[in-house]
Amino acid sequence: MDEFDIVSSRTAGTRIVCRKWLRRHPESVRPCPFAFGVATRPRPGCDVNGDEFVIKQWAECALVGIIDGLGHGQFAHRAAQTARHYVENHFDLSLGQIFRGVHRACRATRGVVMALACFDWGQGRLTFASVGDIEVRVFPSSKSFHFLVRRGILGLNAPQAVVAEHPWPLENVMVLHSDGLSTHWGWKDFPDLADKPASVAAQALLRALAKDQDDATVIVIRKIDP
Numbered sequence: 001m002d003e004f005d006i007v008s009s010r011t012a013g014t015r016i017v018c019r020k021w022l023r024r025h026p027e028s029v030r031p032c033p034f035a036f037g038v039a040t041r042p043r044p045g046c047d048v049n050g051d052e053f054v055i056k057q058w059a060e061c062a063l064v065g066i067i068d069g070l071g072h073g074q075f076a077h078r079a080a081q082t083a084r085h086y087v088e089n090h091f092d093l094s095l096g097q098i099f100r101g102v103h104r105a106c107r108a109t110r111g112v113v114m115a116l117a118c119f120d121w122g123q124g125r126l127t128f129a130s131v132g133d134i135e136v137r138v139f140p141s142s143k144s145f146h147f148l149v150r151r152g153i154l155g156l157n158a159p160q161a162v163v164a165e166h167p168w169p170l171e172n173v174m175v176l177h178s179d180g181l182s183t184h185w186g187w188k189d190f191p192d193l194a195d196k197p198a199s200v201a202a203q204a205l206l207r208a209l210a211k212d213q214d215d216a217t218v219i220v221i222r223k224i225d226p
Contacts, residue, residue: 032057033121033170035224036064037198039206040217043072043180050076051178051217052084056091060122063091066134066217068178070110070153076215079109083154087116095129099154099161106155114154115176119168119221126168129161137175139187173222180216181209198222 003019042049050069056062067083069076086105090098095116106112113132120127130136130149138145145166152158173187187194190208193201198220210216 030060030121032060032062033223034062034119034221035198036062037200037202037220037222038217039199039202041206041210041215043215044212046073046215048074048077049215049217050080051180051215052080053217053219054084054087054091054116055219056088058092060120061092062119062121063087063116064119064176064219064221065114065116066176066178066219067112067114068132068134068180068215068217069112072215075110079106079112079155082106082109083112083114087114095127095163096161099129099131099158103154103158109155111153111155111158113152115149117174117176117221121168121170124167124169126166127163128166129163131158131161133179135175135177135179135181135183137187139173139175170223173220175205175218175220177205177209177218178214178216180211180214181205181218182211185209197225 005017008014036055038053040049040051050072052067054065067080069080082105083102086102087098090101113134115130115134115136118127128147131152131154136147147164148162150159150161193204202218202220205218206216
């Protein structure tokens with residue numbers, strides 16, 4: 001809530017006032033230049049997925065992220081959904097505020113790990129933050145991209161997320177994936193994906209790298225081909 005007030009008296013009873021203000025965003029001058037490819041599946045044998053993903057666009061920005069509920073099954077699914085709902089309802093806040101809000105929202109759950117990337121194509125800028133073991137890869141590789149990942153679980157013992165800002169050339173490719181995929185891979189292992197659409201690349205990575213004992217989610221962010 002943007003405003004929350006409680007007034008109580010013996011004669012008049014209790015009055016609770018909650019207000020949520022709808023924020024207006026400027027129109028985008030340029031269309032989004034990115035394609036977002038997502039592939040996800042629950043742990044084999046499970047009916048629900050303990051992973052969630054977020055893709056929100058507004059003005060000249062896009063927020064992309066992966067949320068992984070601790071473990072798998074119903075309780076992991078509930079934790080990841082709780083976090084996703086918070087992010088989707090507060091997507092235009094700063095990443096630091098979003099992480100603090102998810103930490104509060106998930107206290108009644110078993111907790112989540114999460115990585116969020118905010119692309120501002122109007123400014124050519126990337127803002128990134130992560131808590132827990134969500135993998136992030138940028139191609140072509142560059143030492144200029146330094147993502148400090150904080151260990152912990154949002155809702156339980158999470159430290160404050162470290163937010164990093166970087167210039168983001170449109171030619172770069174980002175891959176985010178949960179720990180349900182193997183980390184022992186490189187872009188050179190998939191030469192056929194270099195020119196494939198983001199959705200095709202995400203599906204191929206999921207098929208090749210997903211582990212049998214966990215939920216798995218991968219997002220590929222790349223420039224839309226003209």
